[in-house]
Amino acid sequence: MDENKMREKRKDEHVQLAISPQSNSSLPLSHFDQLLFVHQSLPNIGFNDVSLKVNIQGLQLDTPMYINAMTGGSKMTGEINASLAKIACETGMAMAVGSQHAGLRNETLKETYQVVRKSNPKGIIFANVGADVPLDFALRAIEMLEANALQIHLNVPQELVMPEGERDFKGWLQQIEQVVHHIDIPVIAKEVGFGMSKETIRLLKEIGVQYVDVSGRGGTNFIHIENQRREHREYEYLQGWGQTTPIALLEAHEYLNSMIVFASGGVRNPLDVVKCLSLGAKAVGLASPILKILLKAGVEEAIEEMKHWQEQIKTICTMLGAKNIDELRNCSIVITKEVREWCEARGIDITLFSQRSKQR
Template sequence: MDRSQRKMDHIQHALATNEQQTNSFDEIRFVPNSLPNIYYGNLNLDVNLASFRLASPILINAMTGGAAATTTINQKLAIIAREKGLAMAVGSQMAALRDPSVRDSYSVVRKENPHGILFANIGAEATVEQALAAVEMLEADGLQIHLNVMQELLMPEGDRDFTGYLERIQRIRDQVPVPVLVKEVGFGMAKETIGKLIDIGIPMIDIGGRGGTNFAKVENMRRSTPLPMFDDWGLTTVESLLEARDWMEHGSSFIATGGIRHGLDVAKALALGADAVGIAGGFLRIVQTQSIEDALHTVDEWHHQLRVAMTALGIKRLKDFLHVPMILSGRSYDYAQQRQIDVSSLANRD
């Protein structure tokens, strides 16, 4: 099967595997503030992500490209990013690096959003030369390097050799002229992995946890002999953020992707230490099922929901979420206990 058909299969199956109605964010509650002493209209949604200053903590995360039919999807996403001031990443550009005929399915985002913050995207198997070409293709402001070991293992035509990944990432980080972001695609990150990335100076890390688009299920839908026992592989987004807690004072910025359904989930991720959140499946659905006008309204609603949470908690700036007390329960709490992650302080923050 060629890469273009694979890209279309991924979109079809991603849409078919509906977003979970519940996920790990439901195991978090904020301690309410009945005297917030604040005005909704005075809130600030600006955020610092490494060297970038963003107007919103919401990023349109990597989704697609590499087929003629995906050009329209990326075009719509770029329009939303432009109109709402959102940073945006494209899907893996390896397809265009191997087949220049699909280059426009990626470069369209820069045409539609000439002044926005855009991230190029390659896999950890890429060379420095491929990384530079991906950045040039978009005139990108940053570069995502995605990690998707389980997806590759389940993909019928996927990679089987993952040796040298960390060394390749370091070479790319040292030689590309833009900041590098390393992201998981939905299987989460443990503190051991995060530590290795910080040790080589990666300025942005997307912990990409389980809870959103499930690429194990997507690839199993493409297999003649599925391996469904791996459908729930990995860590949830909440578990991954807990794993990152010990590394959040080491200079890297963290993005939480995986199962962000609405503005309250954004608030919970920020309160767990994320600097920003990524949404992929949610954006794919709205551009495939809504007009541009309705999609823009949906983004406004997400921002409104975030502002409601901020007002109810009495905070004016996103970084103040780190001082809001929150209660962790259920499987996420049990996980933290077994991994010896101290979460007691979360409930008693001032």
């Protein structure tokens, strides 16, 4: 099997494994459940006062949810991308495509990504490349989609467990720096489900990165997915590797005033979305929840479900007295159990979150 056929086969296998129950985190309970909002009996706003629009330098989003990078690079995944783009168009959500390396290396696969722009001509679309690609590849990926932003995915554990994956990660930081300084649309450094630390975010900030997606453990688990593709499946014990999304957001706390932080990974429901936003995320990415509805029930059902999520986010904002996404950062949230222990060990002051209502 030639390299192009192997890559197409891998793309299809990723989708099939991603929708299996075993591909999600093995944690019995989500760390999102260890974040508790302090209820306010007098929110002093109405449901219609709440706006979900997000105004970010370089990006204007109609909703704080976006469809995160999933797929492209084969006939089957191209059809999925077309459906995801229709969902994004009808719900006002931004959308990222999966890694475009297949389309950049094989002209016949470009359409499996370009279909996103054709299906959603006026939408916000994120291109997607790895940290190892040269500048010209990044520029071609953007041109392929007429993209509004570029995701650069950081996926070291996935590559190492992937049977045919990369083994040398020297020069990634310098490569990202070159792309950031030569591209005039937002460049989002994105984890793929293992979470970011404050040390990683500091390194990215120092080279000029202004946007990060901390993408934590708890959702689609790429160590598990790649391990399932190995003959002996010998890396099963690494399934719990990395930081969860709540922990990754807390790690990012000191950078919230100087960088734009997105969150994804393990988001199960609208309350999880609101918790991410309260911890400082400007927008929240969804992948598996949308993909599973799409493949099980179709495009229209997925559209309706995402509209229900938006309505429920507004309901929760109303209960918290937050008229917009920025005001959620003024809502008190108590951090408990393992997440609290992590913060204590890492020197993160949790009272900054639990005492917010005193400042309102």
